[in-house]
Amino acid sequence: MSNVLIIEDDVMLAEDLKFFIEEEKHTCHVYNKADDVMKNINNLGQFNWAILDIMMLKGEIIKDTNPEIETGEIIYENIRRLFPHIKVLVLSAKDFNDMYINFNKEPNVIIMQKPVTDKKLKTILETISKDYI
Numbered sequence: 001m002s003n004v005l006i007i008e009d010d011v012m013l014a015e016d017l018k019f020f021i022e023e024e025k026h027t028c029h030v031y032n033k034a035d036d037v038m039k040n041i042n043n044l045g046q047f048n049w050a051i052l053d054i055m056m057l058k059g060e061i062i063k064d065t066n067p068e069i070e071t072g073e074i075i076y077e078n079i080r081r082l083f084p085h086i087k088v089l090v091l092s093a094k095d096f097n098d099m100y101i102n103f104n105k106e107p108n109v110i111i112m113q114k115p116v117t118d119k120k121l122k123t124i125l126e127t128i129s130k131d132y133i
Contacts (some may be wrong), residue, residue: 001029002049005044007037007075009033026128031114034058034059035061038062041082048087050090051124056070058074062074070099073101088108089109090103090111096113
């Protein structure tokens, strides 16, 4: 079973994802704020997967970074630098072609457009359960 980190500012979506992931017998932890992730960034190595929202408030810790780079991209860069083994499922309502990072070319990354439908949720659960990309 996988240990999954959810980084999502939509509390309802995060809780729904957590519920369904734990129903599949995975462990799961949720951060709803960028500051919480960044305060704990050095302690994330135990996760196999991160489900990462791209468009979030920057908070205090990363507020002075390039305003053209989305919060999730900054978090991704920090996770990837410290823990290249973590597989990342990137969720975004934003067009992936308009991002600073080309997630299509990143290793161990799956991209998925929001909204999360039942079909997409099933894909997320299958992907995490099989632990593959």
